Amino acid sequence: MPAHATTVGSAEISREAGYLDRAREALRRMRADVVGTETPEHVSSDSDEVWFNTMYRLARARRREELTDLPEVPLFFGRLDYEPGTVAESDDRIYIGRRHVRDEAGTPLVVDWRAPVSTPFYRATTQDPHRVRLRRRYGFSDLGQLTAYEDEPLDHPAAESALVAAEIERPRSGPMRDIVATIQPEQDTLVRAPLRPSLCVQGAPGTGKTAVGLHRLAYLLYTEPERLTGGVTVVGPNRSFLSYIRHVLPALGEVSVRQRTVEEIFERTVTGADPAGAARIKGDARMADLLRRALWLHVREPADDLVYLQGSTRYRVDRGRVARIVADIRDSGTRYAPGREAVAQRLAHLVLVQMERRGATPDDRDHAAVARSRPVKQVLETVWPRLTPEQVLFRLLSDREFLAVAGEDLLLDREQAELLWAKPYRSARSAKWSAADVVLLDELAGLTDRTASLSHLVVDEAQDLSPMQCRALGRLCAAGSMTVLGDIAQGTSPWAADDWATVLGHLGQPDTELHVLDRGFRVPEEIIGYAARLLPHIAPGHPAPTSVRRSAGALRVTATDDLAATVARECRRHLDGDGSVGLIAADDDIVALCAALDATLLGRDENAMETDRLVCVPASLAKGLEFDVVVLAEPARIVAAEPRGLNRLYVALTRAVSVLHVIHAEPLPAALAGDDRSG
Numbered sequence: 219m220p221a222h223a224t225t226v227g228s229a230e231i232s233r234e235a236g237y238l239d240r241a242r243e244a245l246r247r248m249r250a251d252v253v254g255t256e257t258p259e260h261v262s263s264d265s266d267e268v269w270f271n272t273m274y275r276l277a278r279a280r281r282r283e284e285l286t287d288l289p290e291v292p293l294f295f296g297r298l299d300y301e302p303g304t305v306a307e308s309d310d311r312i313y314i315g316r317r318h319v320r321d322e323a324g325t326p327l328v329v330d331w332r333a334p335v336s337t338p339f340y341r342a343t344t345q346d347p348h349r350v351r352l353r354r355r356y357g358f359s360d361l362g363q364l365t366a367y368e369d370e371p372l373d374h375p376a377a378e379s380a381l382v383a384a385e386i387e388r389p390r391s392g393p394m395r396d397i398v399a400t401i402q403p404e405q406d407t408l409v410r411a412p413l414r415p416s417l418c419v420q421g422a423p424g425t426g427k428t429a430v431g432l433h434r435l436a437y438l439l440y441t442e443p444e445r446l447t448g449g450v451t452v453v454g455p456n457r458s459f460l461s462y463i464r465h466v467l468p469a470l471g472e473v474s475v476r477q478r479t480v481e482e483i484f485e486r487t488v489t490g491a492d493p494a495g496a497a498r499i500k501g502d503a504r505m506a507d508l509l510r511r512a513l514w515l516h517v518r519e520p521a522d523d524l525v526y527l528q529g530s531t532r533y534r535v536d537r538g539r540v541a542r543i544v545a546d547i548r549d550s551g552t553r554y555a556p557g558r559e560a561v562a563q564r565l566a567h568l569v570l571v572q573m574e575r576r577g578a579t580p581d582d583r584d585h586a587a588v589a590r591s592r593p594v595k596q597v598l599e600t601v602w603p604r605l606t607p608e609q610v611l612f613r614l615l616s617d618r619e620f621l622a623v624a625g626e627d628l629l630l631d632r633e634q635a636e637l638l639w640a641k642p643y644r645s646a647r648s649a650k651w652s653a654a655d656v657v658l659l660d661e662l663a664g665l666t667d668r669t670a671s672l673s674h675l676v677v678d679e680a681q682d683l684s685p686m687q688c689r690a691l692g693r694l695c696a697a698g699s700m701t702v703l704g705d706i707a708q709g710t711s712p713w714a715a716d717d718w719a720t721v722l723g724h725l726g727q728p729d730t731e732l733h734v735l736d737r738g739f740r741v742p743e744e745i746i747g748y749a750a751r752l753l754p755h756i757a758p759g760h761p762a763p764t765s766v767r768r769s770a771g772a773l774r775v776t777a778t779d780d781l782a783a784t785v786a787r788e789c790r791r792h793l794d795g796d797g798s799v800g801l802i803a804a805d806d807d808i809v810a811l812c813a814a815l816d817a818t819l820l821g822r823d824e825n826a827m828e829t830d831r832l833v834c835v836p837a838s839l840a841k842g843l844e845f846d847v848v849v850l851a852e853p854a855r856i857v858a859a860e861p862r863g864l865n866r867l868y869v870a871l872t873r874a875v876s877v878l879h880v881i882h883a884e885p886l887p888a889a890l891a892g893d894d895r896s897g
């Protein structure tokens with residue numbers, strides 16, 4: 219018997235809708251319990267009590283938020299009927315949803331999709347049914363009413379699920395939604411992979427990398443909370459992208475995950491900008507060696523002996539001895555700040571040994587006093603001065619001779635000249651730091667002192683990170699694990715990687731497992747075939763993805779003499795359909811096109827996808843986004859705008875779910891031109 223869908227009106231639908239009502243009522247009660255059973259707080263000025271009260275209030279607020287019923291988000295989306303005796307405490311039938319819901323007696327009404335007992339919903343096949351007899355999927359109206367179901371008995375092969383197909387084919391509008399009801403087996407394997415080793419997912423456009431990364435994080439937070447106490451963060455390429463994905467984790471019940479751009483993960487603020495050449499060099503992996511050298515160049519030979527005076531007694535440590543101590547500690551691989559402290563301690567120790575030889579019995583307090591004494595500090599200021607990251611970078615970017623010494627055989631003269639500030643600032647305090655500088659300051663901070671590590675980091679669009687950004691993320695999560703997502707063919711930054719081993723090396727995660735996703739869920743076959751014409755030029759050897767979506771008339775190419783008028787007319791026409799329309803053009807062209815349409819410009823309004831059906835997208839912000847219809851204006855201008863313009867065009871061409879409409883006045887880029895449907 220093939221899988222089948224049943225529509226509104228059947229008695230079974232009423233029964234299931236009744237079960238949904240019961241589950242909703244139970245959730246309301248669970249929430250009311252949290253709100254109603256408030257434990258009185260201890261009123262006290264004791265800082266432990268204040269801290270406890272704050273934590274308690276935060277935890278309750280979070281729990282209240284987690285238990286909020288969003289009427290348009292169905293409480294369950296599937297059901298498994300197990301063989302009798304498989305599921306202990308229920309009747310071998312479980313409803314699967316985004317969170318646990320239980321009735322007053324504690325009986326589970328809905329089981330969280332992440333629970334082990336839910337796994338067969340995603341994995342069971344006729345060959346390996348996991349003791350499941352029947353898998354049921356549900357269809358819902360936009361308002362969250364249960365309107366259909368579909369049964370798949372696992373004792374014989376079923377036809378493809380119409381409900382899954384409908385979900386994948388659904389016209390898109392607004393921000394990204396979770397895919398929890400339709401996660402595919404190859405995705406589920408990655409979602410439920412253990413916390414370690416780290417995972418890297420290479421996938422062509424629309425294969426679900428972002429979706430997998432976010433669902434994996436939700437899964438890990440559910441299964442391994444005690445191993446994630448150091449915190450988890452999602453890093454994405456820009457604010458517009460983060461705004462696009464921001465509802466996915468909350469919809470899965472995870473309301474407190476931090477989502478940041480690479481720039482936002484640093485504590486320092488960006489106050490300046492770099493010319494392109496300097497920015498490119500500052501992102502280069504050689505900067506790590508340069509900074510290390512620049513910092514350690516400050517460790518020098520002592521000019522004098524250490525002389526410590528106590529009363530009329532002089533204790534002396536000769537400069538040769540001081541130099542050996544400094545060299546020993548420097549060569550031990552210590553970080554800079556603890557190394558400085560270690561020198562102070564060793565010098566103090568030598569002074570104390572001399573005191574003992576003279577019959578004194580100094581204790582720990584004397585040791586500390588000598589280590590903090592003026593003579594020791596004076597020696598330290600010469601041999602191992604106290605330094606901030608800002609002071610070191612300031613010197614490097616403003617002092618030509620210092621840069622030449624640190625950069626010798628690392629950077630070409632031309633590169634050194636590009637690195638130096640054209641107009642140096644007066645001091646480290648008044649310097650304006652660019653986005654690339656902030657990464658360098660973080661690297662210096664990492665050389666200076668140890669920082670706390672997150673437990674897990676999800677890094678999206680990782681192919682674009684500079685080696686120095688990778689190193690910063692690696693430090694941020696030095697003791698944790700990562701989920702690294704990206705597509706080599708979509709690399710557009712000056713540092714875009716050709717292979718994952720290099721990126722993972724810079725991230726400090728060389729033992730990461732690499733997985734490939736190659737089934738596309740966004741872009742119809744016709745469009746992916748068109749975009750794939752670029753692959754031999756931008757990522758030779760990378761196969762085009764297959765697509766699960768076929769949509770006749772998905773690709774249109776229109777030549778015009780009047781680009782602006784044609785673009786405006788077509789954008790308006792496409793708005794007659796159901797879904798969102800994204801107009802993508804080169805960054806320099808989009809503002810004028812947008813003004814003519816009186817539409818919203820992404821970047822100026824980063825939440826535009828949430829509020830508007832027609833959104834104008836600078837090509838540089840298109841990565842990771844999708845629209846039901848994409849109108850792509852003048853591909854040649856996108857290609858000409860930057861060195862990796864063909865990669866940028868590949869990204870822009872792969873954003874459409876239903877229709878891609880290319881409109882051009884200039885000739886199409888040679889790599890794309892061919893026999894297309896015109897209109």
Ligand SMILES: Nc1ncnc2c1ncn2[C@@H]1O[C@H](COP(=O)(O)OP(=O)(O)OP(=O)(O)O)[C@@H](O)[C@H]1O
Binds near residue numbers: 402421425
């Ligand atoms: N199993 C699935 N069921 C339904 N929709 C899915 C599934 N997997 C992915 N999708 C949908 O396909 C689209 C693409 O997913 P996603 O953005 O995660 O892909 P991606 O690989 O990150 O793409 P890109 O590289 O272009 O950023 C999204 O609309 C997502 O919801």
